[in-house]
Amino acid sequence: MTLPVSLSVAERQHRPDPDPGTTAETASRARAAALDVPQVIDLHTGRLSEVRTYLPGRTIPGVRLVNGTVHVHVLLALGSRIPDVAGAVHEAVATATGAPVLVHVDELAAPDHHERDHEEHTR
Incomplete structure (x- = not known):
């Protein structure tokens, strides 16, 4: 279980805003x-569709960047060896982004249950 990170008001005020271009590139990669x-059917956006990277005019679903760490929320095919697939996702994302990665396995489903949405979403 991953607990949310809470920053005090003072910590938030002293943190520089992330560069939207870098954030977009990292989240897209x-x-x-x-x-x-x-075995990754899709990325999971959470119960209320809140798991996404918010950018000016668009979002990248299933990925969050928190304090320099990439959080990837996945929907895996039933029958997947969860540790193996999560490890493969971790390695692939870390290689693509060069950032620390946390993989969240949010759901398992039949491969035909959910059609992938490869496109980034506009708000």
């Missing part, structure tokens, strides 16, 4: 790398 791993 992470998403593409995760989706290329066999």
Whole structure:
């Protein structure tokens, strides 16, 4: 279980805003790398569709960047060896982004249950 990180008001005020270009590139690379791993059906956006990287005019679903760490939320095919697939996702995303990675296995489903949405979303 991963607990949310809470920053105090003072810590948030002294943190520089991330560069949207770098954030977009990192999140896009992470998403593409995760989706290329066999047994990953899609990236999971959370119960309320809140797991995404918010950018000016668009979002990248299933990926969050928190304090320099890439959080990737995956939907895996039933029957997948979860540790093996999660390890492959971790390696692929870390290689693609050069950043620390946390893989969250949020759901298992039949491969035909959910059609992949490879496109980034506009708001």
